[in-house]
Each structure stands twice: as C-alpha cells, then as structure tokens.
Amino acid sequence: MPNGIAFKSGIARLDGIIMFSRRIGVGAILFVLMSPVVVTFAYDGHAGKVQPASVVASTFEFVRGPTVNLVTSESAMIFWRTSDPTNGTVEYGLSNESLSMSVVETSVITDHRLNLTGLSPHTTYYYRVVSNGTASDIYHFRTAPQAGEPFRLVVLGDNRPDSSSAPTQPSVFEEIIELVINEDPDIVVMTGDYIYSLSTSTSENLHTWALFTNITDRLGHYVPIYAVPGNHDVESWTGGYHPEYFLDAFELYDEPRTYSSFDYAGVHFVLLDTELHNQVGRVTGEQYEWLVEDLSNTTVPIKLVFGHEPLYPIKHIGSSLDRNETERDRLQALFESKNVTVYFAGHDHLYNRLTTNGVVHIITGGAGAPLYNSPWGGAYYHYAVVDVTSSSLNITAKRTTGAVIENYKLPYRGPIEIAIRGFANMSQKPAGTIPQLYFSEVPAVTYYSWDGAENSTVLTGLPNTKGQHTLDVYAQDDTGQWSHARFVFTSIVYTSSSTTSTATTSSTEVTTTSTGGSTTSSNTTSTAPPPTGQYDAVIIAGAIAMGVVVVVVVVVLTRRS
Structure with a gap:
C-alpha cells in the first residue's frame, strides 16, 4: 500500500506567529487580522451529524478521506470531505493504471458520498476522488466475498x-x-x-x-x-x-x-x-x-x-x-x-x-x-x-x-473449560462466599469438593475457617470425558477490638494461574470418574504452612499499626 497520505485529514486550524513592522499601518494590521481563514460547524439534530455549515478558505483542500465504507460483494460507498462546497467524482478500475470507470456527483456540497455498484465479489478495485480539479492519491479496496467464502x-x-x-x-x-x-x-x-x-x-x-x-x-x-x-x-x-x-x-x-x-x-x-x-x-x-x-x-x-x-x-x-x-x-x-x-x-x-x-x-x-x-x-x-x-x-x-x-x-473441540471470574474472587470476601464459576458448555455432571471432602453436586461457599482452602471442580461432557480444575483460596481472619467488643470476620482471596487471558487453575482431563473425598497430604501440609505465615504477617502488621 502507498506510504504517502496526500489528503489533509482533520479540521483546518490557524497556528503561528504574526510579526509586524513599524512601517505597517493600523489599517493593514486590521486587514490581516480580519482576513477569513475560518471553519465553522453546526449540528443538524435531525441527521445526528456534525455538519460543515460554511467554509471560507484561502485555498481548496481535502479535509478528510477518502475512505471506503459499507462494502458488500457488489458495492461500496466512498466518502470524503472538502474545504469548499463542490461536486465530486470517483474514478475507479481494476488497476491503478486504468481507472476507466467513474461516478459523478451533481450536488455542490462538502461531504461527498458516492456509491459504486455493479462490482464483482472479492475483487480488488483501485480508486481516487476528484473535486474542484484536484485529485487524491490512488487507493484500493476489496469487495466482500460471496457468502461462505473465507x-x-x-x-x-x-x-x-x-x-x-x-x-x-x-x-x-x-x-x-x-x-x-x-x-x-x-x-x-x-x-x-x-x-x-x-x-x-x-x-x-x-x-x-x-x-x-x-x-x-x-x-x-x-x-x-x-x-x-x-x-x-x-x-x-x-x-x-x-x-x-x-x-x-x-x-x-x-x-x-x-x-x-x-x-x-x-x-x-x-x-x-x-x-x-x-x-x-x-x-x-x-x-x-x-x-x-x-x-x-x-x-x-x-x-x-x-x-x-x-x-x-x-x-x-x-x-x-x-x-x-x-x-x-x-x-x-x-x-x-x-x-x-x-x-x-x-x-x-x-x-x-x-x-x-x-x-x-x-x-x-x-x-x-x-x-x-x-x-x-x-x-x-x-x-x-x-x-x-x-x-x-x-x-x-x-x-x-x-x-x-x-x-x-x-468450533472448540476439547474438554469442558472451567474458569473462575478472577477479579470478583480476588477481593477479600466473607466466609460463605460462593465462587463464580463458568463452564464452556453445560456439563452433563458436575462435582465440587472443598479441601478434599466428599464430592457434592452443589457448590457451597468458602469454609468458615482461617487458612488455605482448595476447591476441586469436576465437569463431565456428553462424551463422558471429565475436566478438572483446582482453585486455591486463602482465608484471612481479621480482628478489630475496642473497649466494649471484639469482632472477627473471615475474608478470602483467590490465587490462580492465567491461561490465554482467562483466569483458571491448572486444568486436567480424564475419562475416569473424580475421586471421592481423598485428601492430599501435600495440599494439607501446604495449607497449614501458608496459614501459619499469614497469621504471623497479620500479627506483625497489627502490632506495627
């Protein structure tokens, strides 16, 4: 595609420094200051558009475009905007050396929209626009393919x-x-x-x-x-x-x-x-x-x-x-x-x-x-x-x-994807908060297990005990294949005291890994049924260790405050 952009896109502006000589009279200064290089705009509420109401410019220019719009397999609309009201023409063809076809506009306007019709599907057309004797660079677009084509x-x-x-x-x-x-x-x-x-x-x-x-x-x-x-x-x-x-x-x-x-x-x-x-x-x-x-x-x-x-x-x-x-x-x-x-x-x-x-x-x-x-x-x-x-x-x-x-x-061809809505569960939540889980398809069977306990078909909230908690989620698709995801939560107990009472609440935050931008744990698949209440000694030991660390951190922070 060509590197140069010939049109000036945007709104005409007057920037710079005016330097005056002592020889210039007051009348000449006023003439310079009042010389119009002005662009004004009005909003036509019926059309819902910002419309150029009047343009008085020292030289003609293309303000915006051209752009190709509303492309189908047989047509396209070319849009461009000019500084002065004028008519316009779109010249187009099958090569940039032969723009043998054209569409001519009869209205004298600043916003130009011309439809090219009778085009062939998935075909490259080259085009340029011409207004007030000025032509744009040559660009190209491709019509839409027929239904079903890539x-x-x-x-x-x-x-x-x-x-x-x-x-x-x-x-x-x-x-x-x-x-x-x-x-x-x-x-x-x-x-x-x-x-x-x-x-x-x-x-x-x-x-x-x-x-x-x-x-x-x-x-x-x-x-x-x-x-x-x-x-x-x-x-x-x-x-x-x-x-x-x-x-x-x-x-x-x-x-x-x-x-x-x-x-x-x-x-x-x-x-x-x-x-x-x-x-x-x-x-x-x-x-x-x-x-x-x-x-x-x-x-x-x-x-x-x-x-x-x-x-x-x-x-x-x-x-x-x-x-x-x-x-x-x-x-x-x-x-x-x-x-x-x-x-x-x-x-x-x-x-x-x-x-x-x-x-x-x-x-x-x-x-x-x-x-x-x-x-x-x-x-x-x-x-x-x-x-x-x-x-x-x-x-x-x-x-x-x-x-x-x-x-x-x-179409996705694989086991059910199990995801958690990460941000909502990363926030500290009271015990009993139910994680927001999502399945890529509706499972035939679903099981949940907190901390290796018996599987349940009902998802309950975070256990009301401090420390780390593990949620295993199992989902079976219509072919009998099981998907498994494990999510790890940490429950932190905060204690606030006063002269009259002490309140204790539990909160949670989720620690997961990210796969492809979705927040999930490590996922596994199997045709075997999920385990039923088998505790993992490593998980338990890790949970206890993490719980001790969290408690120590909370105590230190409490004392410092």
Whole structure:
C-alpha cells in the first residue's frame, strides 16, 4: 500500500506567529487580522451529524478521506470531505493504471458520498476522488466475498489517550493501525473509547475527533471500519449526551440510531450501543427488543456481536453490563438461545477470553489506552485477527511485538473449560462466599469438593475457617470425558477490638494461574470418574504452612499499626 497520505485529514486550524513592522499601518494590521481563514460547524439534530455549515478558505483542500465504507460483494460507498462546497467524482478500475470507470456527483456540497455498484465479489478495485480539479492519491479496496467464502476480520478497541496527554492519540495506536494494515483485513470492527472526553466547545471536540480520524483514515482508505460507541466517546464530562461526533467519524448508521446489524460474506454482524442516554451499561428497552427481533430473523450459522462494555468484566466489575445482573443474565440467555458465536467488547484495557454455555466472550481493549495490570494476564497492547470460513473461526490475539497472546479456534473441540471470574474472587470476601464459576458448555455432571471432602453436586461457599482452602471442580461432557480444575483460596481472619467488643470476620482471596487471558487453575482431563473425598497430604501440609505465615504477617502488621 502507498506510504504517502496526500489528503489533509482533520479540521483546518490557524497556528503561528504574526510579526509586524513599524512601517505597517493600523489599517493593514486590521486587514490581516480580519482576513477569513475560518471553519465553522453546526449540528443538524435531525441527521445526528456534525455538519460543515460554511467554509471560507484561502485555498481548496481535502479535509478528510477518502475512505471506503459499507462494502458488500457488489458495492461500496466512498466518502470524503472538502474545504469548499463542490461536486465530486470517483474514478475507479481494476488497476491503478486504468481507472476507466467513474461516478459523478451533481450536488455542490462538502461531504461527498458516492456509491459504486455493479462490482464483482472479492475483487480488488483501485480508486481516487476528484473535486474542484484536484485529485487524491490512488487507493484500493476489496469487495466482500460471496457468502461462505473465507475472509479476515480484525477487532481492536480502547485506543483513547489518558488524561495527561489528551487529546493527542497514543503513539502505540498509530503503530497498531500500521500493523492492522499489514494484516490485510477485509473488514475491521472497533470496540469503543476512541477519545478521552468531550467538552462544551464544538471546535475543541471537532479537533479531538480529527486527531483520531487522522489516524484511522490511513486504514479507512483501504478497509471498511465499523465501530460501536464507548462511554468516553458520547458522554460529556460537563454534562449531556453527544453522539453526533461519533456518528460523524463513522459512516455506518441509520442516524441518529447508534446500533445496527449487517451481513458480510454470510456472517451476521451486530453492533450494540451500551452507552445510550440514561441506559449506560445496559442493553434494554427498544434496543433489546430490536436485538431479539434481529437475531430471530437471521439464519446464518455464525453470529458476531460487538459492544463496548463486557458482560463479564475483569476490572470494571459492577460497572459494565453486569451492573444490572438480571439484564446481563437475560442478554446471556438470549445469546445462548440464538446461537451467538462470539461477543466482542472493550472497556477493560487488556485481553481476556471467557466461554460460558457455548458463547465466547472476548475483551479486546488494548489499542492504546493505559493498560489495566492484572494478575490474570492480558495486560498487553494488542489487536485480534479473526480468520473466518463458512463454519469456523480462527482467533489470534497479537501483541505489537508480534507475539501471540492466544490462538483459539471455533468450533472448540476439547474438554469442558472451567474458569473462575478472577477479579470478583480476588477481593477479600466473607466466609460463605460462593465462587463464580463458568463452564464452556453445560456439563452433563458436575462435582465440587472443598479441601478434599466428599464430592457434592452443589457448590457451597468458602469454609468458615482461617487458612488455605482448595476447591476441586469436576465437569463431565456428553462424551463422558471429565475436566478438572483446582482453585486455591486463602482465608484471612481479621480482628478489630475496642473497649466494649471484639469482632472477627473471615475474608478470602483467590490465587490462580492465567491461561490465554482467562483466569483458571491448572486444568486436567480424564475419562475416569473424580475421586471421592481423598485428601492430599501435600495440599494439607501446604495449607497449614501458608496459614501459619499469614497469621504471623497479620500479627506483625497489627502490632506495627
């Protein structure tokens, strides 16, 4: 792909120092200061877009684009923005030396959208745009393959700056965009949080978003980019809800609605808005009803759903789609009943995968925002490459170094995966707290054993004794194969005293190892039935030793305080 970007992306600005000579009169100074190089914008509430209202520039220029959008096997839409109202033309063809076809625009406008139709499936087309006698560089795109043919999807999200560097985009985000270009994807989906914040100033907000689209347009020249809004993108810290800037950055939606669906090469894509006004962290109301109808009306085998906030977060516990657990469980049940293949999210700045009851949940929030360090792994700048066929997905999470975080294939062929929701159980919990366990499919038989005691089909809470506790979990699939996972908990007893009373409570924290971004213990499989109440002397000795160490530490800390 060409290295040079000929268009100036973003909003025209006037920067620099004006130096005056004593020979210049006052009238000349006023003339210079009042010479218009002004860009003003207005928001058309009906369209849900930031619209250029008037532009007076000293020279004509391309403000943004061109980008390729809404690509199907037979069509594509080319978008670009100009400084002055003018008409435009898209010239295109099967080689960069023969742009023999064209589409001409008759309207005199600044935002140009021209549809190319009658295209051939999975074919590379070269194109450029021409406005006011000025031509862009030549770029290229590939139409979608026919249903059932393979294609490559890339998913990434949470590139936003941190507060200290906003609104400038992180350099690692630019690096990731170049890496994604080199992956040669057919389609890209982004999972939210593209800017740090909005303000009450329209010009500041336009500049903030221009710093983002300056970078994404380098990819958008060649590949259609789809996106869902994040909380940082539409919520103004000064109050209010402003989706218009997000809508202006992506040519996707039936505005002002910010959720939609489409089919690409026989795969159904659903883009949800988890940040709707007065419904932040929820999929409910009209959107949920729409989602039920949408998933009910598709018969394709692979269904991919995207939203900013995850159902099962690792860091934003209780402030994602789990803030209302009843609604979260309803959404999970819908995904299960409609055979959703994968739900992709961001919000947590890391990589994580959790499979529960046949639905894969992937958090990919590592495109540039400050990472969330986690003992369960996944705190990497990364993106996910998804190679899709008519009946399979090959998902590879890649770091910027090229190292593979995880490679996961669907359909999954293996024993039941047993996972624990790490962050929720790492916190200190009272005795009796029941760990949150998840199974990749519904087990035929499940057994639980605390500290090597008799197996039970009912999971009970942490034993009410200080020291280390071991939970063994056994799950049998429909073929008779057993999976086993062991989780180790530590119960710490805290004593607070006063002149009148002494209170003692037990708390827990979980120690596990991380595999592929999911928090689990070491997993084993076997066709043999699980043991029944056999104690492990090594585990008991280790538990006693750990308990002694913990008690000593607590006593020392208590005395120091």
